Structure formats: C-alpha cells, structure tokens
Amino acid sequence: MIIKQLSVFVENKKGKLASITETLANNDVDISSLALADTTDFGVLRIIVDKPDVAYRALTEAGVVVKITDVVAVAMDDVPGGVSGALNVVSENNINIEYVYACVGKTQGKALMVIKPEELERAEAVLYQAGYGKISPADIYRI
Amino acid sequence: MILNPQMECMPREEIKKLQSERLVWQVKRMYEKVECFRNRMDEKGLKPEDIHGVEDLSKLPFSYKSDLRDYYPYGLFAEPLSDIVRVHASSGTTGKRIVVGYTENDLKIWAECFARMLAAFDVTKEDIIQVSYGYGLFTGGLGAHGGGEYMGCTVIPMSSGNTQLQIQTMVDFGATVLCCTPSYALYLGEEVEKMGVKDQLKLKVGIFGAEPWTESMRKEIEAKLGLKACDIYGLSEILGPGVSGECEYQEGMHVWEDHFIPEIIDPDTGEVLPEGSTGELVFTTITKEGFPLIRYRTRDICSLNYEPCKCGRTHVRMRKPTGRSDDMLIIRGVNVFPSQVEEVLLKVSGDSITPNYQIVVDRVNNNDTFDVNVEMSEKLFADDVKSVERVEGMITEKLRSALGIGAKVHLVNPNTIKRSEGKAKRVIDNRKLV
Numbered sequence: 001m002i003i004k005q006l007s008v009f010v011e012n013k014k015g016k017l018a019s020i021t022e023t024l025a026n027n028d029v030d031i032s033s034l035a036l037a038d039t040t041d042f043g044v045l046r047i048i049v050d051k052p053d054v055a056y057r058a059l060t061e062a063g064v065v066v067k068i069t070d071v072v073a074v075a076m077d078d079v080p081g082g083v084s085g086a087l088n089v090v091s092e093n094n095i096n097i098e099y100v101y102a103c104v105g106k107t108q109g110k111a112l113m114v115i116k117p118e119e120l121e122r123a124e125a126v127l128y129q130a131g132y133g134k135i136s137p138a139d140i141y142r143i
Numbered sequence: 144m145i146l147n148p149q150m151e152c153m154p155r156e157e158i159k160k161l162q163s164e165r166l167v168w169q170v171k172r173m174y175e176k177v178e179c180f181r182n183r184m185d186e187k188g189l190k191p192e193d194i195h196g197v198e199d200l201s202k203l204p205f206s207y208k209s210d211l212r213d214y215y216p217y218g219l220f221a222e223p224l225s226d227i228v229r230v231h232a233s234s235g236t237t238g239k240r241i242v243v244g245y246t247e248n249d250l251k252i253w254a255e256c257f258a259r260m261l262a263a264f265d266v267t268k269e270d271i272i273q274v275s276y277g278y279g280l281f282t283g284g285l286g287a288h289g290g291g292e293y294m295g296c297t298v299i300p301m302s303s304g305n306t307q308l309q310i311q312t313m314v315d316f317g318a319t320v321l322c323c324t325p326s327y328a329l330y331l332g333e334e335v336e337k338m339g340v341k342d343q344l345k346l347k348v349g350i351f352g353a354e355p356w357t358e359s360m361r362k363e364i365e366a367k368l369g370l371k372a373c374d375i376y377g378l379s380e381i382l383g384p385g386v387s388g389e390c391e392y393q394e395g396m397h398v399w400e401d402h403f404i405p406e407i408i409d410p411d412t413g414e415v416l417p418e419g420s421t422g423e424l425v426f427t428t429i430t431k432e433g434f435p436l437i438r439y440r441t442r443d444i445c446s447l448n449y450e451p452c453k454c455g456r457t458h459v460r461m462r463k464p465t466g467r468s469d470d471m472l473i474i475r476g477v478n479v480f481p482s483q484v485e486e487v488l489l490k491v492s493g494d495s496i497t498p499n500y501q502i503v504v505d506r507v508n509n510n511d512t513f514d515v516n517v518e519m520s521e522k523l524f525a526d527d528v529k530s531v532e533r534v535e536g537m538i539t540e541k542l543r544s545a546l547g548i549g550a551k552v553h554l555v556n557p558n559t560i561k562r563s564e565g566k567a568k569r570v571i572d573n574r575k576l577v
C-alpha cells in the first residue's frame with residue numbers, strides 16, 4: 001500500500017538528528033521507521049510516523065525543511081529471501097527503485113519494507129498481484 | 144631618483160595653480176564633448192564658466208562606475224575614435240564590461256606615471272623588467288610595459304602564468320625588476336624556494352598592485368624573492384596602474400597630482416571631509432583626453448596625507464585602501480558583489496524570495512577561500528541525496544559562470560544564518576589585510 005513518508009533535510013552537524021526526534025516526541029508522534037542517507041555535508045532523513053500531518057507541521061514550525069513523499073510499504077514473510085522476492089517483483093516489471101529500507105518492527109508475523117519506486121501506483125499493483133497482501137495503515141504507522 | 148623633479152617636487156601653491164588651470168580646461172572640453180557630464184552639469188544648473196579652479200571642485204557632479212556601463216562602449220569618450228589609439232576593458236568576469244580609451248598623449252602620461260615609481264626605486268635604463276601581469280584588456284600588463292619602456296629598461300613581456308617558465312626566464316634573462324600581483328609574487332617566491340634557484344636571481348625591486356595585500360605578505364615576498372616589494376595603486380577607469388605609487392620611504396603612495404586630483408568624501412552624504420579624514424576616495428582626471436572623468440567615485444576607503452614627504456616630492460600620499468564603501472569584495476583578484484550571488488540564488492530557487500545566504504571569505508596559506516552558505520528551503524529540497532547534491536552543484540556552476548571564480552556551496556538548515564536586527568549578515572570577511 002502507498003503510505004506517507006517524511007523526508008527531512010539534515011545538516012551533518014552534531015545534535016541535528018537528535019533535535020528532530022525530540023521535536024517529534026514532544027508532539028506525541030511515534031516513529032516506526034527511520035533511515036538516513038547522507039554525504040559528508042548533509043543527509044536526507046526518511047521517517048515513517050503514526051501521525052504524518054502532525055509531524056510535518058511540528059517540524060516545519062521548528063524550522064526544519066521537510067517534505068511529504070509517497071512510498072510503497074510491503075509486508076512479507078520474515079524468512080531468508082523475503083526481501084529479494086518482493087524487490088524482484090518490482091524490477092521484473094521494469095520499475096526502477098530509487099531506494100529501499102526495512103522497518104524496525106513486525107506486523108502479524110511479517111516483516112515490513114519501504115520501497116520508493118519510480119512508478120508508485122504500478123509498483124503497488126504488481127506487488128499486490130504477486131501476493132503481497134494489503135496491510136492496514138494502522139499496522140504500519142503503529143508498529 | 145626623482146624622474147620629473149619639476150612636477151614631482153612642485154611647491155604646493157603651484158600645484159594648486161596648475162590643477163586649477165587644468166581643471167578649468169577639462170570641465171570646458173568635457174561639457175562640449177561628453178553628453179553624460181553635460182546633462183549632470185545642467186541638472187545642477189552649472190556652466191563651465193562657474194568653475195574657476197580647484198576651489199570649485201566640490202560643486203561638480205560625481206561620476207560613477209554605473210556610468211561606464213550605461214554609456215558602454217564609447218559613450219563617455221571625449222575624443223573621436225580616430226584619435227583613440229588603444230582601449231582597455233574590465234575582464235568581463237563581473238557582470239557587464241566597461242571600456243576605457245586612451246589617446247597617444249594619454250599613453251605617454253600613463254607611461255611616465257608608472258615610470259616615476261620605477262625611478263623612485265632607482266630603476267634605470269640598465270634594468271631588465273619582467274612584466275608578469277596579464278597582457279590584454281586588463282591594464283596591468285601593458286601599463287607596466289609602457290612604464291618600463293619609458294624608463295628605457297629592457298622589458299620582458301612575460302604576461303602571467305606558466306610559473307616554471309617565469310622563473311627560468313628570470314634566471315636566464317637576468318631580470319632585475321618584477322611587476323605582477325602580490326599574490327602571484329608570493330607564489331613565484333614559493334616556487335623559487337622549491338626549485339632552489341634563489342641565489343641565481345638578480346631581482347632587486349618588485350612593483351606589486353591590483354589587489355589588496357598586507358605588510359606580512361610584503362615581508363614574505365621580500366624574503367622569498369630577495370627584492371624590495373613596492374606598492375602601486377591604480378584603476379582602469381582613471382588610468383591603470385600608476386595613479387599613485389610608493390616612494391623610497393614607503394610611507395604611503397604619492398598621487399600624481401599634476402594629472403589627478405584626489406578627494407576624500409563621506410560616501411553617504413557626498414560631502415568633502417576635512418584633511419586627514421578617512422572616507423571614500425574620489426578622482427578627477429585633469430589631463431586625460433580620451434576618457435576623462437570628473438569626481439569619479441572609486442568606492443575605495445582610505446585617507447590622504449598632505450604632510451611633506453622625506454623624499455622631497457610634494458604630491459599628496461594616500462594610504463593603502465582599507466575597504467570599500469560599497470559591499471564589493473575582492474576575492475582572488477576578482478570583484479564580487481553580494482548582489483550577484485543573490486541574483487544567482489534567486490534564479491536557482493525558482494521562487495520570488497531569495498534563499499537566505501551568507502558569504503564567508505578567508506585567507507588560508509595566502510589563498511582566498513570563498514564559501515557560500517545557503518539555507519535549505521522546501522523548494523530546493525527533494526527526497527533524495529542525489530537531487531540535493533544536484534542543487535548544490537547547480538548553484539556552484541551558476542556562481543562560477545556569473546562571478547568568474549569558484550565558490551564552495553553549502554546547504555544549511557533554515558534559520559541557522561545569523562541575522563542582525565532582522566537582516567542577515569551577508570558577508571563575513573575573515574581576512575586580516577591591515
């Protein structure tokens with residue numbers, strides 16, 4: 001399913017990352033997943049939270065540059081080969097993947113993964129057809 | 144040695160008389176020949192007959208660098224092109240170009256002005272001058288060249304670049320005088336040390352200008368090249384190198400007052416300041432034929448010293464400029480205005496608001512560093528690292544093509560650039576140049 005992810009610009013300076021998670025905590029926002037892509041100068045922090053809109057507002061008010069990006073969340077069996085199975089489905093359908101990361105927890109015995117494909121809706125569709133079942137938003141945002 | 148004692152040591156009363164005569168002549172001919180000047184005079188309700196001498200100088204209208212752009216290319220020339228024998232232009236790295244022109248007589252005067260400084264340091268026709276300023280539209284190369292030839296020296300028209308060959312030439316040709324920018328002199332000095340050829344050099348004097356430099360740089364250049372380092376000042380709008388230069392006592396630069404009248408004004412009000420004050424330097428060219436200017440605002444901040452000099456020359460000495468009255472920065476010899484940076488950022492942001500930015504300039508190992516911090520915005524930000532790097536790269540590239548020099552661009556968090564009284568401090572210049 002397609003979910004909302006927050007992409008946050010982070011300068012590579014001491015304490016910047018901590019101040020972001022602190023802002024979220026102060027606004028009663030739960031982080032279910034967090035991944036950082038960085039260079040020596042800056043990083044892009046990607047977070048999945050239970051209340052994306054609240055988080056967006058809180059971070060913007062705190063002077064942080066943040067964007068809401070749509071990504072695909074996939075639930076899969078927590079067994080060896082589970083991740084590559086889902087990724088293969090996407091690439092076999094000639095959909096490029098920009099990035100991918102795993103979520104921290106599990107839901108209903110399944111592992112969760114976040115994929116940013118070039119064609120969002122088509123990626124979701126092919127995954128669904130391949131048997132990667134629907135999951136409810138609550139499951140993802142509240143792992 | 145004093146090249147032209149009659150002029151250089153003229154009693155001050157006589158200088159004033161000479162300047163008055165020449166000013167009256169210049170105002171009259173410019174009123175006839177230069178539209179921009181005539182309009183400014185008319186706006187003030189002034190006629191050439193109202194100007195009787197230097198005491199009336201402050202009545203005259205100012206001229207500005209923007210005039211040179213507005214009347215590009217030949218609109219400010221006071222002689223027909225048939226009498227203009229050469230033009231020079233600013234390098235074109237900063238916005239629009241400016242063009243200046245010289246008659247044959249102008250070139251003679253320029254050469255003499257430069258040569259006066261050579262003579263002050265006992266450079267004679269026996270000397271061999273290596274001119275390592277760039278030749279071309281820039282006034283440095285040909286300006287020094289003309290001065291050397293005027294003295295009857297042997298001139299090596301080396302131009303800038305190719306450091307190994309520069310040093311080899313100095314050694315092989317037995318150069319005794321070096322003309323270049325101070326930063327290049329220092330670089331040459333470092334290379335000479337590396338090559339271990341200092342004892343093969345015959346250099347005794349170096350004439351360095353065209354960019355700001357410090358006393359500690361002077362000492363370093365002198366130690367590395369084994370010469371006496373001298374400071375020369377000039378700007379192409381007025382002449383080129385040689386508007387003023389140090390004498391053997393090196394306590395300020397004598398402004399050649401038989402050709403240029405300097406004034407120090409308050410850059411905000413335009414009022415002439417009392418003798419000895421620090422303010423904006425303004426020049427009036429009283430002998431220039433091809434491209435004369437009245438009360439030209441240099442934007443350089445300095446002071447004038449009318450006290451008699453130990454050398455016997457009576458012409459006023461100007462202190463090395465300590466800054467600018469506008470916000471222009473000179474970085475690696477290139478003029479940079481914060482407004483140019485702002486323009487680039489505005490274009491890149493695709494927004495009607497310029498992203499908040501800050502320019503940080505420093506000098507590390509005698510090289511200028513130039514960093515531009517830009518506050519990140521939602522418009523500039525994208526979800527992946529590559530796009531952010533692309534934005535950084537695009538800003539860097541656009542700055543390079545707009546300014547002519549490279550800057551290091553850093554995207555920073557919003558609201559992290561310090562603001563003073565609500566307005567961000569745009570420029571931090573950490574170079575200690577005084």
Ligand SMILES: [Zn+2]
Binds near residue numbers: 452453456
């Ligand atoms: Zn002197």
